[in-house]
Amino acid sequence: MNKREFLKGAVVFIPAAGVLGAVARHAAGKETAAKEPAAKQPAAAPNAKNGYEPSAHYYGMGIDIDKCIGCNLCAVACKVENDVPDEPFYFRTWVERYTITRDGEVSVGNISLGTAREPMREPVQDAREVVRTFFVPKLCNQCQKPPCVQVCPVNATFTTQDGVVIIDAERCIGCRYCIQACPYGQRYLHPKTRVADKCTFCLHRLVKGLQPACVEVCPTQARIFGDLRSHASRLVRFRRLNKLHVLKPQLNTDPKVYYANLDGEVR
Amino acid sequence: MRIPEQVKRLAIVIGVLVALTLVARFVLIPRSLTSTSLHWSLTTQRESAKPVKFAGSTACQDCHDDIAAKKAKSFHRVLACEGCHAPSVKHAEDPSAAKPVIPRDRTTCARCHAYDPSRPTGFPQINLTTHNPLKSCSTCHNPHDPVPPKVPKECAACHAQIERTKAVSSHALLTCTTCHKAPERHKTAPRTALPSKPDSREFCATCHGQGRAGTPKEAPKVDIATHGARNLCWECHYPHLPEGRP
Numbered sequence: 001m002n003k004r005e006f007l008k009g010a011v012v013f014i015p016a017a018g019v020l021g022a023v024a025r026h027a028a029g030k031e032t033a034a035k036e037p038a039a040k041q042p043a044a045a046p047n048a049k050n051g052y053e054p055s056a057h058y059y060g061m062g063i064d065i066d067k068c069i070g071c072n073l074c075a076v077a078c079k080v081e082n083d084v085p086d087e088p089f090y091f092r093t094w095v096e097r098y099t100i101t102r103d104g105e106v107s108v109g110n111i112s113l114g115t116a117r118e119p120m121r122e123p124v125q126d127a128r129e130v131v132r133t134f135f136v137p138k139l140c141n142q143c144q145k146p147p148c149v150q151v152c153p154v155n156a157t158f159t160t161q162d163g164v165v166i167i168d169a170e171r172c173i174g175c176r177y178c179i180q181a182c183p184y185g186q187r188y189l190h191p192k193t194r195v196a197d198k199c200t201f202c203l204h205r206l207v208k209g210l211q212p213a214c215v216e217v218c219p220t221q222a223r224i225f226g227d228l229r230s231h232a233s234r235l236v237r238f239r240r241l242n243k244l245h246v247l248k249p250q251l252n253t254d255p256k257v258y259y260a261n262l263d264g265e266v267r
Numbered sequence: 268m269r270i271p272e273q274v275k276r277l278a279i280v281i282g283v284l285v286a287l288t289l290v291a292r293f294v295l296i297p298r299s300l301t302s303t304s305l306h307w308s309l310t311t312q313r314e315s316a317k318p319v320k321f322a323g324s325t326a327c328q329d330c331h332d333d334i335a336a337k338k339a340k341s342f343h344r345v346l347a348c349e350g351c352h353a354p355s356v357k358h359a360e361d362p363s364a365a366k367p368v369i370p371r372d373r374t375t376c377a378r379c380h381a382y383d384p385s386r387p388t389g390f391p392q393i394n395l396t397t398h399n400p401l402k403s404c405s406t407c408h409n410p411h412d413p414v415p416p417k418v419p420k421e422c423a424a425c426h427a428q429i430e431r432t433k434a435v436s437s438h439a440l441l442t443c444t445t446c447h448k449a450p451e452r453h454k455t456a457p458r459t460a461l462p463s464k465p466d467s468r469e470f471c472a473t474c475h476g477q478g479r480a481g482t483p484k485e486a487p488k489v490d491i492a493t494h495g496a497r498n499l500c501w502e503c504h505y506p507h508l509p510e511g512r513p
Contacts (some may be wrong), residue, residue: 006277013281054311069386071379073350080354081320133385152353153301160311168310204317213321217350219343219379220390224469 007067050145052207054161056183058228060256061202062238065263066223070095074214075112081202081213088113090188092199093139098266101129106265111135136266137223139201139214140186140199140246141255148178148187157196160218163228163256164203169195176184183251201225207238228256316396321349322359334411341412342391351375351410359467399456422449425457429507436508445508446470471500 046266076091078084094112101107146165149157156171157178167178172195179187179196190197200214215225226235242260247267259266279437299306326346328335337345352367373395382392391428399407403445408414422443423430443449449462465471468491477488495503504510 006280009277009281012293025297064366066387067391070383071380073378077321077350082317085307097423099385133387134387155306158307158310160307166310166314168306168313170313171306171310200314203314205310205319205321207315210319210321216323217347218320219350221345254377 026139051210056164056229059104059163059206060142060228060235061201061212061259062088062224062226062235062242062244062258063259064222064238064242064260065134065136065266066261067220068095068135068137069098069220069222070111072112073217073219076139077213077217078199081205082200084197085191086190090191092186092197093137095202096136096138097133098136098263099133100131100133100263100265103129108267123124132263134261134263136183137214137260138186139257140201141184141253141257142199144199144254144256145252147181147183147253151177151181153177160203162206164196164206165199166200166203167196167198167199169193172196183248183253185229197199285401286381297439320354320356322356324348326359327355337409338411341414343413344409359360369404371405376408386432397459415488433507438507438509464499467507468500 029257075091075094077093081085082092084090084092091112093232094110097109097111099107099109141216142163142165144159146159149180152172153175154171154173156173157165157167161167161195174194174196176189176196179189182198187196187198189195202214205212211225214221214225224234224238226238228235230236231242239258240261242258244258244260245262246255246258274474299309323387324335332350332406338346338348351370353370354367355367357365359365360414377379377395380393381395386392404410421430426443430443432443433443447462448464450460452460453462472483472491475491475492476482482488502508505510
């Protein structure tokens with residue numbers, strides 16, 4: 001065999017080995033994925049509901065605008081629970097103040113921008129001019145068609161079986177495509193880890209049978225959390241009893257955060 | 268049949284290449300990078316394993332059942348313990364290891380109750396600067412069962428000592444308001460609206476003045492012009508216990 005033939009052979013055989021490998025990998029991957037999670041399940045926390053089954057749940061949230069008093073406890077609790085940097089501008093959830101004046105002007109302020117102790121209480125304009133004013137809590141809408149997931153170049157973000165969009169901080173390369181893609185501005189680049197971060201509905205609490213931190217501390221039940229699969233959940237009742245809206249429905253993102261008594265001006 | 272030497276060598280080279288590819292593929296590259304479902308389940312596990320900081324209200328109930336029971340029937344029933352006491356999972360696991368914050372400052376309550384025009388109408392709000400300033404809210408409202416403290420009807424609710432003294436004195440039948448004009452607001456914000464006090468000898472004279480018209484028959488009379496003339500009456504007679512022989 002001369003050099004020419006050898007090279008020819010190599011050209012054929014190396015890709016062939018690759019194909020073989022790919023086939024083997026596919027089979028192996030399927031197998032380990034099926035076995036691994038059960039084996040690597042973290043030791044259950046003492047108060048954990050035993051045998052948490054992700055596919056049995058599908059989470060969503062309801063928000064009743066008429067009940068929100070703008071106390072900002074949700075935004076503060078979220079930062080503590082999820083190690084979100086203390087500086088303003090980094091949020092997984094926040095509360096906006098909407099003020100609509102007689103001439104139809106809508107102004108929106110983020111009251112969570114203050115410090116943890118003192119939420120920002122910017123003075124409302126001349127009271128005689130104000131037609132309506134109210135608070136709107138915002139958080140990741142956990143879209144069923146999430147644009148942020150589609151744009152990730154490394155597959156670092158995805159929807160879990162229980163319906164929560166999460167990010168693999170170890171795979172994320174911090175390219176910010178997803179931050180750009182989210183129409184609700186719900187993702188931010190964590191200044192320490194330099195990767196994208198967002199609301200997870202406090203997945204680590206859900207698996208232990210607890211509510212998300214923001215829901216836990218809400219004093220007026222303006223935030224209603226629940227399982228869309230369970231017929232007995234508060235969220236399902238909330239959905240039955242209220243006329244609901246989602247944010248930016250025209251974008252066809254199919255959000256799972258449902259607002260009741262939402263003013264038409266809210267974006 | 269004799270296999271040519273070249274073919275043997277070629278076979279070895281190919282074998283090595285295949286082996287290298289397989290090693291790279293299955294040993295060097297982590298499986299989670301090639302199997303999406305494995306990657307997803309590992310990420311979900313990592314996310315689920317993060318530590319919890321808010322123990323949740325049900326965790327506090329086990330040990331603080333008295334407070335929890337009281338709160339459950341109060342205006343504050345929906346509030347989370349940790350909304351006021353700060354996240355306390357360490358305390359709930361081992362009460363002696365960590366103490367929750369006890370928020371006695373007014374800002375804790377003001378977060379929810381300070382007046383804000385965007386709040387829904389009907390939510391109880393106060394003007395922080397005029398609502399009993401400088402005092403901790405919990406001196407008047409129980410944080411675990413807040414009710415607007417009942418406005419007392421009787422002066423005695425707050426002036427018990429004077430009431431008891433007066434009750435055994437010769438002025439027992441006089442009501443407090445005979446001598447003090449007390450504005451209604453004095454009962455809710457005592458220090459900001461003080462009642463009047465008699466300010467002259469002439470006041471006592473309306474009942475005790477000798478030879479005056481309209482004085483009560485049973486009130487002993489003195490000559491106002493001469494009796495203790497240089498002093499106010501209450502410098503010698505304590506008005507809530509006026510005895511004839513001081």
